[in-house]
Amino acid sequence: MSAYQDLLAFQRETEALQQVSGRLGWDQETVMPRGAAAQRGEEMAAMEGVLHARRTDPRVGDWLAGIDDAALDTVAAAQMRHIRRAHDRATRVPARLSAELARVTSLAQGAWAEARAADDFQRFAPILAEVIRLRQEEGAALAEGTDYTPYDAMIQDYEPGASAAFLENLFGALRPRLVSLREKLLGAPTPKGLSGTFDVAQQLALSETIAKAFGYDLARGRIDRAVHPFSSGSGQDVRITTRTDAENPFDCVYSTIHEVGHACYEQNIHSDFLLTPLGAGVSMGVHESQSRIYENQIGRSRAFCEYLYRQMRDRFGDIGVDSADAFYAAVNTVHRDYIRTEADEVQYNLHVLIRFDLERQLISGDLPVADLEQAWNERFEADFGYPVNKPSNGCLQDVHWSVGLFGYFPTYTLGNVYAGSLHEALLRDVPQLDEQLMRGDTSGATGWLRENVQQHGGLYEPRELITLACGKAPSEAPLLDYLEAKFGAIYGV
Template sequence: MTTAYDELMAYARETQALAQIAGRLGWDQETTMPRGAAAQRGEEIGALETVLHARRMDPRVGAWLEAITPSDAEAEANLRHIRRSFERASKVPADLAAELARTTSVAQGVWAEARANDDFAAFAPTLERVLDLRRQEGAALAEGGDPYDALLQDYEPGATAAELEAMFGALRPGLVALRDTVLGAPAPAALVGEFDETAQMRLSRMIARTFGYDMSRGRVDKAVHPFSSGSGNDVRITTRTSRTDPFNCIYSTIHEVGHAAYEQNIDQAYLLTPLGSGVSMGVHESQSRIYENQLGRSRAFTGWLHGQMVDAFGDFGIDDPLAFYATVNRVHKGFIRTEADEVQYNLHVLLRFDLERQLIDGLLAVADLEEAWNTRFEADFGYPVDTPSNGVLQDVHWSVGLFGYFATYTLGNVYAGCLHEALRTAVPDLDAQLAVGDPSGATGWLRDNVQRHGGLYEPREVIERACGFAPSEGPLLAYLEAKFGEIYGV
């Protein structure tokens, strides 16, 4: 006999399948879609979002939810996700959801062109429209509460701006002090020369497999802004190449593999259910950052990577693996968040977190955003922004309406610091494994303790269960101070 729960889950699987199709359209838009198709793609995505929105707020979903008493933890978690989606969709008018999807699809192309031309003024009217729509959505979701908190739930359920501000406030002084200390010490050598971009892609695909990325269920392509897309058995990543900076390609790939491995390693029983995706962007980012930094930039792993670089590019001017480790982790001035070293990365994120809160709250106008960005950047980093593409235009997030997303990057780093501390205890010979290019001890522990659960637990609970303690900024700061103190001799 078919129960109400069976009917609801069958319906949810169809909704999830349609959402995956929408995601594939987004992947195609960033990789292979012809430029001239942008307006049409916006209409296609808008139409599909209309269908998805209607399904999520269908009255039958409400009736099923009322009729079901969950029989186990898995059912309870599925119902929690479906209820959250139903309540959210019911608060947002269907025409607003469709208009947001259409506008952000087109806005992506406008942003890319403005970025290429270093012309914020050309993007500003489009950003104004995106911001207005997201403010409307935030207000509808908040129902008199804080619109930014309401938007934040899309990316980190249960989090609030106030608690994140407190955590970031505790993190910031230590980061600034460490940054100032290491920048005052002699710097390791920088990587110089030119590196064949085809060889970079070949090496990056090999490293992706080394970190457990299943290429039979994924692929690696190039995009302006690297990203991961999909879940279950179709999880795709992109990276980018620079002829003078192979680290950009290598570490963008490792970062995105962290995201992709999370999705690929979720229990197959959860495929196309609400539990079949990563539980939050903060937890997602913890996987990408621990793969990229605590594992990929470790002294042990970079010793192995040095040999792979020599095989791929020949003599590139750094003969000593220990010197190569210092070069990989070189703290340096720079404008771009995605290219920032571990010490300064979160300072880039905190800038964006503060500015986007002001935008949503109406305390900062789009017309004043570029100046506000440049002023804040110079105050935080000590030198002026030279071009909009190195400043306010560098990230795709606001063009696609991802207000509330940036905070999850630093939250993910905090989670990664906690997971790394627990991982070191659980896998005491980790360095010996990494030194021969074998991160499987670490990735296996992360799979078993974080990734396989998908959406079964709430975000903070996932981290607490894996680590055995509540997440805080302490382990991340301790890790950074120990690592960079040793590299820089301070």
């Protein structure tokens, strides 16, 4: 087992360096001075160069060759599965390309933020084209000699084992019932919303209370503000960001709950897996299942809204609705909007499908970057029935493409599918769930998720993990049944 022990010791240092690199990204999104962008790009490129050298170190291949797989237990075999997969992918990508991607995406992130603030897509288009060119080169290198397309190869970074064809079939099964439900709901009277101005300091105080209620350990984390909320880190340092709007406190509350779902997944992974390949969420689809079930099936449930309504009244006084039932309806209003992260549960996945289709065309070269804004606007109007009014509400709203995350967007909808299946199993196994949530006690739900999903980290493959947790393979049916029952009752349709 000497080769195994030597490899894990080497990998532990690599994992630690990856955490340091991630902290640079967190800093860039939260407190880095604006004038530091160019230097940060060089720093990120230098870190990626070090990491790439470690991932492709010839000793890794030698160690892997010297390990007898038949002698490994379940945990060791899973460690080797992850290391072999990462090593194979890393050795396919030239060090030059890896470092250049890190440098350009760091610069592109700043360019995206400036273009978004100015509502000017053309300011972002040139560097986006460069990001896409580099990712196309990387995708081709990863796909060479396999059955994958370059886009399929990119998906493996976020959801191992998935493919564009698989996702297209899944999304095709979702779309008809989602569109039908959306049309029924938008044709019904809209519930009354909140009114008033909501003090930002109180919103942040509430977000901390809610984060703790969902089990987020602030001794190993922190909450900051950013343009685009995110979670960063794993193990003993897991940080989240949220955002505030004095006119819309739900943005802060539910951005926080969503990111806490991601963060709790990372904090709750078994401590034996710290700084190993098993010490992080197994895929972005599974990760998103945690953030979405925290945010939606738990956080937007009638029972939890009973608790949240009391919290809101205590902090803000008159909020424009006078009962927990009215508050629940306001939380779950289906409305016209442009922003994916603010979309209701019914329409959210329709936003994702736009991105899935467009990014495949960008990577294949069928859609030039110069035509992206027009293609987005035409697709959005066709799907949602009204035009995009400005780029920050259209193709500039998400940070993902600026940092090269092609193949990431479909995992959001896959995560919703996983969340639907997990929720069905949760209701089966925790019959007192609603009584607990009405008191603001999420421990029944979060404890079940910790036990059945989160503690395992990367021990199982994504669909295997969800199947073990649910007792059956995940499918789109539980999510669709849940949406139709919930919103049908709220809207009386």
